[in-house]
Amino acid sequence: DIQMTQSPSTLSASIGDRVTITCRASQSISSWLAWYQQKPGKAPKLLIYKASSLESGAPSRFSGSGSGTEFTLTISSLQPDDLATYYCQQYNSYPLTFGGGTKVEIK
Amino acid sequence: EVQLVQSGAEVKKPGESLKISCKGSGYTFSNYWIAWVRQMPGKGLEWMGIIHPGDSDTIYSPSFQGQVTISADKSISTAYLQWSSLKASDTAMYYCARSYEDTAMVHYWGQGTLVTVSS
Numbered sequence: 001d002i003q004m005t006q007s008p009s010t011l012s013a014s015i016g017d018r019v020t021i022t023c024r025a026s027q028s029i030s031s032w033l034a035w036y037q038q039k040p041g042k043a044p045k046l047l048i049y050k051a052s053s054l055e056s057g058a059p060s061r062f063s064g065s066g067s068g069t070e071f072t073l074t075i076s077s078l079q080p081d082d083l084a085t086y087y088c089q090q091y092n093s094y095p096l097t098f099g100g101g102t103k104v105e106i107k
Numbered sequence: 108e109v110q111l112v113q114s115g116a117e118v119k120k121p122g123e124s125l126k127i128s129c130k131g132s133g134y135t136f137s138n139y140w141i142a143w144v145r146q147m148p149g150k151g152l153e154w155m156g157i158i159h160p161g162d163s164d165t166i167y168s169p170s171f172q173g174q175v176t177i178s179a180d181k182s183i184s185t186a187y188l189q190w191s192s193l194k195a196s197d198t199a200m201y202y203c204a205r206s207y208e209d210t211a212m213v214h215y216w217g218q219g220t221l222v223t224v225s226s
Binding site: 001032034036038043044045046049085087089091094095096097098099100101 | 153154156157168170207217218
């Protein structure tokens, strides 16, 4: 199985801050990486697919980059609505695997 | 509008069987994979497996192979996740989710079904 490692596991930032979350794969997954946002008590929602493509309807302050084994999710200007846990997932090969999650808190 | 509507919360005893459902609408159900994802209380997301309703091709995560059964009935646009003998450790939220185009990537999610197993 491909292991996905996210860092940090928790981050606290102020409104307006630029926030970066990292996801590392245990082997190359090309660009077959997605990012999901899960707000408390809700189902996850797709934010980014194919490493850098923004899902329709997702705010433009979210962006993704990377390929191979190193990926990042960036929030250009943190908003109160961004309080959530963010997960990466590789879909290069079965079984699909998720990272452990990054909980974003507002300072 | 794509929608996945899951069956309601369940409370079961250890050793009991259970089948939960996920009904798709707003798209051609047979054409897209349906995945199941587990989230244990306070924990992260775990991919359990996936089924193609068109031909019932099913792929399980090794972690869940033999522990659950994934099935689908394309005639009623419904996918299922079932257990033959529940354990307390099966207590979790279970999400179904539709794939994106011709990939296995999870795109649209159901609202989740909370399964509680307790004596």
